[in-house]
Amino acid sequence: DTAVSxxxxxxxxxxxxxxxxxxxxxxGHDTMYWxxxxxxxFLKIMFSYNNKELIIxxxxxxxFSPKSPDKAHLNLHINSLELGDSAVYFCASxxxxxxxxxxxxxxxxxxx
Amino acid sequence: xxxxxQHPSTLSVQEGDSAVIKCTYSDSxxxxxxxxxxELGKGPQLIIDIRSNVGEKKDQRIAVTLNKTAKHFSxxxTETQPEDSAVYFCAAxxxxxxxxxxxxxxxxxxxP
Numbered sequence: 001d002t003a004v005s006x007x008x009x010x011x012x013x014x015x016x017x018x019x020x021x022x023x024x025x026x027x028g029h030d031t032m033y034w035x036x037x038x039x040x041x042f043l044k045i046m047f048s049y050n051n052k053e054l055i056i057x058x059x060x061x062x063x064f065s066p067k068s069p070d071k072a073h074l075n076l077h078i079n080s081l082e083l084g085d086s087a088v089y090f091c092a093s094x095x096x097x098x099x100x101x102x103x104x105x106x107x108x109x110x111x112x
Numbered sequence: 113x114x115x116x117x118q119h120p121s122t123l124s125v126q127e128g129d130s131a132v133i134k135c136t137y138s139d140s141x142x143x144x145x146x147x148x149x150x151e152l153g154k155g156p157q158l159i160i161d162i163r164s165n166v167g168e169k170k171d172q173r174i175a176v177t178l179n180k181t182a183k184h185f186s187x188x189x190t191e192t193q194p195e196d197s198a199v200y201f202c203a204a205x206x207x208x209x210x211x212x213x214x215x216x217x218x219x220x221x222x223x224p
Binding site for chain 1: 144146148150153154155156157158161199201205206207208210211212213214216217
């Protein structure tokens with residue numbers, strides 16, 4: 001039973017398209033996150049969501065928007081995809097904000 | 113904001129030898145220091161963490177040390193095995209969900 005699950009695992013799409021990545025956690029955690037990992041493996045926070053409070057990293061373009069229908073889900077919607085958006089996106093959750101993250105297995109996004 | 117530097121970027125050891133990875137951080141308010149292991153095609157997995165009120169923590173072959181005065185912490189893996197081969201990330205965070213910052217990662221290779 002996967003603790004943090006992301007779908008799809010792979011996503012190939014054309015520039016200009018809009019796409020969504022889904023994330024669900026069954027750990028009962030209160031905080032969820034989205035991270036971007038670039039080709040050099042660097043992990044960068046994009047968003048955190050805790051009890052309806054969204055904290056956005058100021059460097060994230062507004063084409064990216066997280067949507068949380070409930071505490072167990074934090075989906076990532078991306079508008080007008082660009083080549084530079086190609087990366088692996090990781091969802092994570094934690095019981096305590098900023099502590100002990102459990103990561104999903106990632107979604108490799110390729111924009112062509 | 114927090115800045116975490118990690119060294120070395122790559123590390124190759126013989127099976128059975130020890131491996132040490134070092135990180136430094138800049139924000140004196142940081143009080144939580146986790147280490148993650150990322151295997152190929154998977155998400156980062158928390159392997160050990162330490163809080164600022166503790167100087168050392170050990171879990172079987174893995175240990176982490178923290179020097180708050182010097183603002184650095186290290187991961188020690190003893191009796192390395194080929195399955196320890198992975199990318200290891202250090203991180204540091206304070207009190208808010210979005211201030212967890214990751215190091216750039218160390219690719220550890222354990223040669224049989």
